[in-house]
Amino acid sequence: MRGQSTASLSGTAKRFFLIISIILFLVCQGGPLHASEKTVVGVIFSADIPYYRAIHQAFSRVIKERGYAGKIQLIIQRPNPDTLAWSNAIRKVLAYDASIIITYGSGAAFQATYETTSVPIVYAGVYAPDKIDLKKKNVYGVGFRVPVSSLLRYLRQMKEIKRLGIVFSEIEPDSVQQMKDVVNSCRRFSLPYVQLSVKRCREVKERLKLYNYDSLFLTNSALVGKYYPDCKGISDTNTVPAVTTMKGYEDLVIVTLTPDTEIEGALLADILIDLLRGKKPENKIVTNNKLVFNMKKAKKLGISFPIELITGADRVIK
């Protein structure tokens, strides 16, 4: 009897403890469960430049509009544009258990592919990604295509180019690719050119001082974008017209033909949302560009701006 009673009590106690344990478990897990719903997303800017900031702004807005702002935790890193700094930034976000890494610019994107093969990497602000080796299982992204020949065509209509300086970054594959495309266009137009290759920040100034050129093409690069504005003191940059495909340099150069960063940001948000939903995203290419002429700068450089050019521009700085 006693034994039975003990067994029966023991069974009731067991059930009681089981129920209490489940309740306690659920209560205790309630908080952390809610916190862990936020997916940690590491965001690496290849450099803190206006172009990447514009994409990120558009991206953040769309994420908020679509109700995903509360579901992600962004860890933003803005390292200097060099491979070691990119690596460190990526390792840092991986240490924070980032489930997804967003990179602005090809430099950080490439470095991320060396650091992880399992965490999804989403790039943005990359020129012609289909032409550079960014095809990895865990890599998705939004690239852009801007016809560099158009910029040269506009430049040629404004002045006779004796030698075009093409400033590009050796450590950023899309900058190298764009340089190659500019070289091809120069050959088609029979334009003399010189390649100004940079690897480190101080080289931007050095190369600009070292070579002779009468026009500049600034390729899509975190390194060039970060340090070109510091070169305003160099006499050549004050006297030669420059063109670029990077947004945010409209005041420094005379023509910019840039991808629509609103679209780039929105497409980047689409990819992130797909990943959050467990869907495999598709890579996107932005082909819609914006044309800006800086008549003010052209006037300062003594270039007579053919007025017929500006009729099609999205914006004219007067």
Next chain:
Amino acid sequence: MRWLFGVVLSLFIFLSPSLIKSEERQLLIGLIPEQNIFRQMERYMPLSEYLEKRTGIKVRLTILSRFGDIIDRFTQRGMDGAFFGDLTGVLAMEKLSVEPIVRPVTPDGSSTVHGYIIVRKDSNINTVEDMKGKVIAFVDRATVTGYLYPIFYFRSQGIENIDEFFREYYFTGSHDASVYAVLDGRADVGCVKNTIFENLVKKDPSIGEELKILIRSPEMPDSTLCLKTSLSEDTKRLIRETLLSMSDDSEGQKVLEKMKIKRFIRASKKDFSPVYNMLKAMGLSVDTYQYKLQ
């Protein structure tokens, strides 16, 4: 015989100014912005000087910033005639009481034009289906080659609503601007008149290397000079004969060369049949056609 004809024509042109009414000794001729307005003015300037020299009639030119403006401002600005395009010609004949006088023949012998729908070669757009969700640049609602034909074509492909089919559409205001919009990637698809496209390619062959023509429209009348029917028959005849005989004298040839025209030929309302037919096929009426940009 030919010399006799020359003498008679010269005598006619020489004596005609005296027959012209004094109020018609000055004509205001309108131009549409088929290419950018500066280039367009530059192209027609030598013609106005030539006409003045040959007829004694002072010919002033005025250019409108939009194609449709020529219909609205013709009377307001007191124009006596204009070089109308395909659709503006039809609208003008129906709304403004003008009659066709002459139209140009291009150096390759063509007296009509056609439209192209163009894309970048590296765009991966090869069919109309590929254009879905893209940005298209039209020229102006008041052109066949730059708007009406593309709409007609898209409808024939089952696309009734361009607002839904394209992500965005806009009007560039001139044919050359439409070409540059596609070249720059500011539009994925563009509409342009063949003569403007071919002149741009001739000037810069790289344009032809970067763009491809996907669709070509039927032939349409081009840049037809129409004069007010209320002008005296003598004035109309003098202008017509002077322009028709331009290619017979060296000075006239030089002017034509600058304009990239071989000669002028007589124009008639019948030339605009393709436009009337297209409007009819689309169920559109000239009276109610919305040629203005909203």
